[in-house]
Amino acid sequence: MSGKPLDVDTAAMVAALFAALSDTSRVRIISTLVSGERNVSSIAQAVGISESAVSHQLRSLRQMRLVHARKQGRQVFYCLDDEHIIDLYQRGLDHVLHE
Amino acid sequence: MSGKPLDVDTAAMVAALFAALSDTSRVRIISTLVSGERNVSSIAQAVGISESAVSHQLRSLRQMRLVHARKQGRQVFYCLDDEHIIDLYQRGLDHVLHE
DNA sequence: TGCATATATGAGCAAGTACTCAGATATATC
DNA sequence: GATATATCTGAGTACTTGCTCATATATGCA
Numbered sequence: 062m063s064g065k066p067l068d069v070d071t072a073a074m075v076a077a078l079f080a081a082l083s084d085t086s087r088v089r090i091i092s093t094l095v096s097g098e099r100n101v102s103s104i105a106q107a108v109g110i111s112e113s114a115v116s117h118q119l120r121s122l123r124q125m126r127l128v129h130a131r132k133q134g135r136q137v138f139y140c141l142d143d144e145h146i147i148d149l150y151q152r153g154l155d156h157v158l159h160e
Numbered sequence: 161m162s163g164k165p166l167d168v169d170t171a172a173m174v175a176a177l178f179a180a181l182s183d184t185s186r187v188r189i190i191s192t193l194v195s196g197e198r199n200v201s202s203i204a205q206a207v208g209i210s211e212s213a214v215s216h217q218l219r220s221l222r223q224m225r226l227v228h229a230r231k232q233g234r235q236v237f238y239c240l241d242d243e244h245i246i247d248l249y250q251r252g253l254d255h256v257l258h259e
Numbered sequence: 260t261g262c263a264t265a266t267a268t269g270a271g272c273a274a275g276t277a278c279t280c281a282g283a284t285a286t287a288t289c
Numbered sequence: 290g291a292t293a294t295a296t297c298t299g300a301g302t303a304c305t306t307g308c309t310c311a312t313a314t315a316t317g318c319a
Binding site for chain 1: 264265268
């Protein structure tokens, strides 16, 4: 009998991290942020979904600490919070492109 | 206006890859396979869910080509299909452990 | 103060998902 | 062949999710 599985709590955290990257819209949102910060309506326009939908998605990405919000006047600029996230995203992208 | 988002089809493939790792049970299944191949009932016992549930999950992992099945008699041994998957899993795990 | 703009939020709903249960299939042993 | 074991599969169901729509909040400007 080889190794035991990850304990449930840790596995749930890992799953939640990957779940953040498990939706087409969120992947596209993140892909627009790889090149730098961007405000909500700009993201919405680039990705092609409503500002409300973007806002909802950004909230969960924020709660997962994958993005960081910076308020400037009436606008809120979002950027990727962490190099690791870019790395994960990039590796996922490479994987699907290389086969 | 910074970079454009990933096109929808590619983003959907990336999302599907991460979706495979977005469930607690699947993460635990994968974690048991990191140390080597294992048959279905052994996985079910280790993870603590029914063999039917494991079989269902293994099917989607198989369809995503994340695991490989090797039949030996009545048993089917599964292993991770790809070093990249172990790498993704490990990076996800590291990320949640290091904060 | 009043109005326009930018974003956030909550409710509600259609679609997806992870399980259970019953039954099918395949292989080994008698 | 008959039976037991290992796995797979389809249907059904409770739960989750990503959207829309209406509305709330916050900021800038006249």
